[in-house]
Amino acid sequence: MKYEAPTSTKDAVALLAKNKGSAYVLAGGSDLLVRLKGGFIEPDLIVDIKRIGAMQEIKKTASGFRIGAAVPCVAMGESQALNKAWPGVVEAAKLIGSDQVQGRCTVTGNLCNASPAADSVPALVTARAKAVVVGPKGRRTVAVEKIPAGPGRTTLTKGELIEAITLPAPKPKTGDAYLRFTPRTEMDIAVCSAAVSVTLGKGGVVEEARVALGAVAPTVVLVPAAAKAIIGTKLDAAALDALAAACRAACSPIDDKRGTVEFRTDVAGVLAKRAAKVAYQRAGGK
């Protein structure tokens, strides 16, 4: 196995593209190094992206934010501007692991690891985050929900990596929130989870909404029917029930030691309701 730490995205892509065997990008390593040590992967090449300047910072841009692929989640928590704009995205990123894991893990790694239970992904999806993908054929920008293809699989092709995640500047009166269910309060993997973002119009009526669920399908799922259930409402009880019903209808979870199909499906609806209320309040609704 070779270890390389290039200093530009171009060099990183070239290394990945020309490598004949199996090559992996190393961001925080909190998934990759666990798999390496467990013998689940035998890489010929590891490309550490933490020496690439463009990937190390959170930048405020004309259209919103650009979070470099090597930025650890702890740094997202430290960014006041990001906390103010997308509190749901930050609270989701901050839920990943312990302080020790926070010092390393990235939202890009969370996305590329493609776990259905990845905590930051539902919130990134509802915030309309995009991935800046760079590969041998150039650069493309795709919605984050298009990256995971199934558990542990992504739509990235050989030689491609993600340079950054972008977030739009939130419209006025926008709020977002993320909630997960875990038996422990810390250091646990979501049994199921929900993220909601809303934008309010006149009189506190929901004008736009996005709802995404985690750990209830092979990938994180965006649920347009759930968003539709609350658009045009002030989140009254009937709207919240319709939201929960739409979420439950979108669930196709697995049964495992952490939760049954019935439990996950039911709790997904409950969490979506609660997250919607928090998002609504953060948007300034009463």
Added chain:
Amino acid sequence: MAGVHVSTTINGDPVEFVCQPGEVLLDVLRNRIGLTGAKEGCGTGDCGACSVTVDGRLVCACLVLGAEVEGRSVTTVEGLASGGELHPLQRKFIEHAALQCGICTPGFLVAAKALLDRNASPSEEEIRYALAGNLCRCTGYDKIVRAVQAAASELATDATRKSGKASGSKSGRKSTKKQVA
């Protein structure tokens, strides 16, 4: 397999080592440098016994490659005491009997130091959250939390004493000088 040559700083001292590309920092520290304070409890990021800081950030040394610390600054539990004097956290752990078998202790000390560096007076809840990545099979955590609280208040008292001195009146400062002289 070709080794990777790494120049880094550990507990303030320049250190050079050669390691395998897939070798983790914890193994480098323990087996190549002889710093056996950081322990391996799980090897998968779950227990925190291997806690160290890299460029000031708390991390699990079992989930960092040795090759990654080129040009960085690493601190381990061995860097806590200065000039043969234990850090207040270390003293309070002893006074409060915050350890039994001691395997988890270096990790707790490093994590607690990282907490106090960014939050000098954490609440009990903040302490428990900050140390959630450190597992202890013996103590039941309570004595660990008390020890961290005691160290925080001692450090706070020290800091007030120091700042009291620094912001003292002109004559006060003069008299300090006299005493020194």
